[in-house]
Amino acid sequence: MDDNLALFNQINSLTYWLFQHSDFKGTITFDANDDSYFISIKKGVESIYKHHIEDFHRKDSRLLKFELSSIANHLLQLKLSIHKGQSYSA
Secondary structure: OHHHHHHHHHHHHHHHHHHHHOOEEEEEEEEOOOOEEEEEEEEOOEEEEEEEEOOHHHOOHHHHHHHHHHHHHHHHHHHHHHHHHHHHHO
């Protein structure tokens, strides 16, 4: 679970970075009643990235780690593309 906690922190940090350094807006929802985790990244009204994990607590820990790693990697790619775009415009 420590690996998953580190991934949650990375996802939160990357989402916050996108909010601060771009015109992307992020929403992260952990719904204990629905047992789900949802993340959405938008640019204006256009959805850039979404991922929904259902049955969060019943998932196999390896599968959950894979899904969280995938989310973190997608957000990292968004961050890198923003950095690349800023270096071209500078």
